[in-house]
Amino acid sequence: MLGAAGPVVPGDNGTRGGQNHRMQPLAVHHVSINVPDVAAALAFYTEVLGGTERSDRPDFAFGGAWIDLGASQLHLLEAAAPAVLGQHFAVRVADLDAAVAELRGRGVEVGDPRPVGPGRQTFVADPAGNTVELYELVDGADATGS
Numbered sequence: 001m002l003g004a005a006g007p008v009v010p011g012d013n014g015t016r017g018g019q020n021h022r023m024q025p026l027a028v029h030h031v032s033i034n035v036p037d038v039a040a041a042l043a044f045y046t047e048v049l050g051g052t053e054r055s056d057r058p059d060f061a062f063g064g065a066w067i068d069l070g071a072s073q074l075h076l077l078e079a080a081a082p083a084v085l086g087q088h089f090a091v092r093v094a095d096l097d098a099a100v101a102e103l104r105g106r107g108v109e110v111g112d113p114r115p116v117g118p119g120r121q122t123f124v125a126d127p128a129g130n131t132v133e134l135y136e137l138v139d140g141a142d143a144t145g146s
Contacts, residue, residue: 096136
């Protein structure tokens with residue numbers, strides 16, 4: 001894998017070539033996904049998953065939408081969705097069982113929750129086939145997973 005400063009080595013402790021790197025990621029600001037039908041994806045992420053469409057998206061030369069999902073944003077880009085090869089993003093929810101019940105009540109196909117790390121997860125596909133993980137922390141775990 002290549003980073004801007006050269007090869008990225010797993011386990012790199014922040015020093016490369018005698019330089020000390022001090023970038024401190026704070027959060028994921030947004031994730032962009034390709035969707036061939038922006039209106040269908042926008043309806044799914046707002047009406048089904050509870051996001052809120054933003055009004056500050058610039059007028060780009062391609063279709064799309066920006067959505068708030070909690071403290072992060074999802075950017076929809078009007079383009080063919082890629083093949084599903086395991087890529088996904090996760091939306092943290094307060095009550096996974098309630099979320100699954102609500103989705104199933106709307107006729108959305110969603111898997112059964114299962115334990116993973118300090119929480120529980122399940123998966124759902126948007127209208128374009130993009131995979132979305134729904135994630136809930138288990139009682140006692142903090143947001144960092146410890």
